[in-house]
Amino acid sequence: MGINERKERERDAVKDLILNAAREIFLAEGYENTSIRKIASKIEYSPGIIYNHFKDKNDLLLALHDKAFECKIEALFMSVQNMPDPLERLQATGRGYIQYGIDNPQDYELMFILSCTMEALAVKEEFWQDGAAAINMLKENIRECMEAGYFRKDINPDEISLILWSQVHGLVSLHNKERLNIYAAEDQKAFMFRAYEVFLDMIKKSLA
Amino acid sequence: MGINERKERERDAVKDLILNAAREIFLAEGYENTSIRKIASKIEYSPGIIYNHFKDKNDLLLALHDKAFECKIEALFMSVQNMPDPLERLQATGRGYIQYGIDNPQDYELMFILSCTMEALAVKEEFWQDGAAAINMLKENIRECMEAGYFRKDINPDEISLILWSQVHGLVSLHNKERLNIYAAEDQKAFMFRAYEVFLDMIKKSLA
DNA sequence: AAATATATTGAACACTGTTCAATTTACAAA
């Protein structure tokens, strides 16, 4: 009896339809301008259908967050996984992070800036799963740098990973929220990447 | 004839009434839950009155931003201005920044995260004025650290200031958006401040 | 073919930002 399976597939197909339409509108017009009616109209369903698949708009947002995380952050780590030198890999990961963040500001906002209310603990754990995996890869990379002799052995990978993450997140979000306009830099992106390289030098020097 | 002056005072009084009510609701319920009708009802005026003082809700947001900036960021720099040692002052400024950011998340969001559309160039310049002043104080502090021999003389205050700012902004916004939940730290705030102190050590060591 | 279960609808509710003609209020001139 593959009927129930087929039914479930059909349900999931509609759910995916909603998610994809939501994501498209979200990327094009931002979260606040992504309305239930717009999504429904895009997939040629009535507004009510969305509430058969998601508790509310926030729940839909959570699903989008998870999808974006799965797709992009893991891809980032994969793209540098073949670099043998751990320090170079660490540096490249940061560069990739920044590049992705400024190239996909809406996606980035979805993953790291937007506040989603999440009452259920199950939802909470699912929400953090992919993020935790990414942080673990980062910490593992830091440990490899310690093994390889780039970093001292008495540093704390937890603290260093937060410093690294805060730095790139800070750069990306200041850039994306146009707060770098305060600097009279001719090319803001270039200025930002230059600062990141200086930061990398500082890391290398001070953790040796 | 002080009549026009009095009229203007009365106009400004209403404007202040709006701004204060807006700020109160904003801090209590967040930007999205701050409606024109709520503000108007709080000050016992009709909704329309707000449009006699502000072009639209975004314009009101801009005014709130400017006010928050004036009040808080300058106060931060004032509070450490009597510290004679430039490096200590630099470090304390960062600590104060983080503390303010996590103690006043709504205010912080208003100043550094919220996107306000701003077409008029005049608006733009006014918007960045206070921020630019703060960055200049930061850069001046860095230069003093160079003079005092704490930092090498071949560093670029622009780049270093962005690194410092990105770091503390990154910490605050990851914390406030609850993204630090990924870390299994017993006390997230303490963990964050510890990371900041490690970062300060790195700065000191690598720029010497 | 009838009964059942599920998917889907679309109207309705209570909200939102914004506009604008109508009104009230406050002051100046006659």
Next chain:
DNA sequence: TTTGTAAATTGAACAGTGTTCAATATATTT
């Protein structure tokens, strides 16, 4: 003091929002 004028203020109306839910259509089982 009355009239004229300019400004402040109103509140209804418009078009939009998220959300709910009884009604309906569709598909499967008996």
